[in-house]
Amino acid sequence: MSLFAALNSPVGRKALTGVTGIGLVLFVIAHMAGNLSYLFGSDAYNLYAHKLMSLGALFYGIEVLLAICFLLHAYLGIVITIRNRRARPQGYKKYRSAGRPSRLTASSRTMIMTGVIILIFLVLHLKSFKFGTYYTVEINGVEMRDLYRLMEEKFQDPLYAFGYPMVMILLGLHLRHGVWSAFQSLTLTSRKLSAALYPLGLILGIGVAIGFIVVPLYIYF
Amino acid sequence: MTQSNGAAGQPRLEAKIPDGHLQDKWDNYKDAVALVNPANKRKHTILVVGSGLAGGSAAATLAGLGYNVKCFCIQDSARRAHSIAAQGGINAAKNYPNDGDTIWRLFYDTVKGGDYRARESNVYRLSQLSANIIDQAVAQGVPFAREYGGMLANRSFGGALVSRTFYARGQTGQQLLLGTYQALSHQIAAGRVAMLPRREMLDLVVVDGHARGIVTRDLVTGTIERYAGDAVLLCTGGYGNAYYLSTNAKNSNVTAAWRCYKRGAFFANPCYTQIHPTCIPVAGSYQSKLTLMSESLRNDGRVWVPKDPADQRAPDQIPEADRDYYLERRYPSFGNLVPRDVASRAAKKECDDGRGVGETRLAVYLDFADAIDRLGKQAIGERYGNLFEMYERITGENPYRTPMRIYPAVHYTMGGLWVDYELQSTVPGLFVLGEANFSDHGANRLGASALMQGLADGYFVVPYTVGAYLNRHDRADSVSADNPAFAEVQGAATRRIERLINSDGDKTPTQFHRQLGIILWNHVGMSRTRAGLTHAIAAIGELKEEFWSRVRVPGTAATFNKNLEFAGRIADFIELGDLMARDALRREESCGGHFREEFQTAEGEALRNDDAYMDVAAWEYGDPTPHLHLEPLTFESVQPSTRSYK
């Protein structure tokens, strides 16, 4: 059996979902940190953004990698879900979790829904920001994009100010199961480590959600 | 009833014991046995009925040798055969603990434990093969318990003075069965075994005096099917469910064996039934089966009842002085570890004397308080944790705090189809393995010996003896299922099913089964009397008539229909019950699991009569009454003595 076949199997797909997921989590954390620099004023935020973009090839390389991670992650999630739905054509009239040690939660059961919403959100998000109005500003004699102004403008709109946080809560929910699940899929055989890592998902989920929500609400109010 | 002596003029009861000294008989047999040409093996089809330890191991081994095997089981998977429920362990004369065990000692203990009613040569072979079984199981990946040094762990079991029992927690039967099931799966994957689950054998097809096929019912579609082969291996377990309440699984039944009996296979020693002393007592009339608690519990538990029958205090309120540890008192040398038959009768006696405990007063205490004090709760938990959990799940009581309540229950049947040294029945080509045959345990089976016997028969005995049979009888003339004999048997089986499904009675099959169970438990149970047995025969006769006129089987025959299956089996259990009672009536002595109240010592112990009954009673089907044949038992190597565990 080839490595490709192994990776294309349900087990391999799940492992790839985990790898891409972990990559995306790292991105999300970095993005969140960047967002939070908004709180330090327009210069800090715009300089940060400018620095990133002036990385040149490296920046575009990371963007391409992220795009691949995201698309693969989404594709795998959808393919896996379709297969899973087919595995039980007739559902139960009554079904509930047996409780511990089950990790079945609202988070774990809605991965595909939160995932798809995040996917749609991302398209809109890129349209609004990355490919949004190109304001410029000059800081220390250098002309650069004024993302600070764009942010301020967008989050005056209640649709953005409240819609964005809603999606971020869903992202938190996605991470709550996703982070731990990724380690499981990447063959974490230690029961102790597994139990210890489980809360990490919850902490990251809450942390990321809060981290992303702070700025829009700060701007709006 | 006609009688004939197997030795004189009845070649059909020729045990075919090889010549030579006891220790050499099996080697002599193997040296002389004709082998089947490897190229010809695949031309032979062997039908194996049952997928438990005996059937599974035989099917896997024969397929591994190159035979074409068809294996049938009644459950939805070969992995669910009732061998899976054996808890305690499997004996083997490995002498790993260096405590003095030998093949001879295992043989001697088994013959003595069987109260000198087993065939010496078979038992010796069993002891010889015991060590190979452990080797084979370990090679298959059976996770036996180990010591910290990595060696296999052993424990003492069921009244043995040496530690020769190998175990896998309290699930030894499960692990050994999964070993055979996996070996079988290996052969299924290789295309050498066709596995046919959810099939019930309804009859045997005999052509020109030889077993040449079977008729089965597909339990999903109801189709009555026929299969032809060159030999039939019956590995269908015991008949303990005749008593309705037993530790046997719900599907365990005698039908396949009974049909073979009606086709000419003799049924030997049907009265030898084992009542296991440590079972969870009956709770109510709805009870569907009884649950065994492994005998290993008696290694650390102490059995007692209150001295005063009127004592109604909770067990922990009864001081030492008011308790009667009756096994330790009556059997100071073996104490709580006396063999099963002795322990069971002792419990019955205490309850009959009014000293039983619990709501029904049909139970005695099995108390771990001393062992917990001595070894700690953790050590006891490691040894018996899963059994304690099981007890608590069923009764709602915690055995770490309150003594268990236990009572004897039907557990195993030593009797079965008569077989010779080759495990061949009186129908040539029909081999009987494991609990379904009568051969190795005499009148009482020792703990941890059933698994040993099933696997010895399947892995190491029958692969040789089937080959010998195939060599003796040229099977080039392979019979096909188109032979008219098949159509005839198939027709009879179909008519019987139709009669059951069309009977428009008012009682459910289970009602009849319960009635039969009560008759057998009361009169053919732990202790028997002439009057009781005579009554039982009459009552069973009436029950049989009532069954066929009043049974109501719901549904149709063309679908999955559990009640139809049960009805057919109960009809056979009723007929078997009659034979059990007749056999018990004929055996005017007490031995092992057969206790006749008329034959006991002044102290109430079993009184054997070696002069008159040192024999195997093999019954040949006859209508209206069966014919008795006797195989005398001769003991050349051991001197029968009175079993004493005092």
Add this chain to the structure above:
Amino acid sequence: MTIHLRVWRQSGPDSPGFLEDHTVTEANEHMSFLELLDVLNEQLIRDGREPVEFDSDCREGICGSCGLMVAGIAHGPQKRTAVCQLHMRSFNSGDTITVEPFRARAFPIVRDLVVDRSAFDRIIAAGGFVSVTTGGAPDANAVLISKADADRAMDYAACIGCGACVAACPNGSASLFTAAKIAHLDFLPQGQVESAHRALAMVDRMTDEGFGNCSNHAECEAVCPKGISIAGIARMRRLYLMGPLTAKAQ
């Protein structure tokens, strides 16, 4: 006790099924859940109706024949208990209990609560064994096995093949069942020889049988009568993913 039951009835694999209401007034707390169904069936037969079909055999939690969704949970609400050992003391008089078969595409319904779990046998036949034939085995103590490894092997070997893991899994995945056998044999030197090949063959078979993926819900571990850990699934995945690198040409 009086117990109201809503029981799934279905006459065959392709017939439509439905929930049917029944009441058993003679229930009692010492009864097992299957004995409650026995009582119901006796009642139905006497009333001239067809009894509810369900599988059961040993009734002591080891054969794995029984398996029902009781009140929405595979084997019912009591932990580490097969439904045959679930006693009515887990319920209250007057309760309404829904009883459904184990549902999965790979477990077609035979009748009422009886399902066909032969896919499990095929997964085992794909490689869930040590490829030895009878005879020629070395002495059982020739290879030492640490107690820790033997104990862990036994933890996984305890699987009774009931299918509750599949039934409870929102994805109808057989990962816990398959992993239990792979892990059992991988902890023992006798089984390790074929571990990589075994993992590849069994997992592929599981996929071909139409079972779903593991999404790490761990619901399977929660309903497993033997409490088998999902750590086994991680071990299975590792063997599977490493398989192409480690498996010798078979």
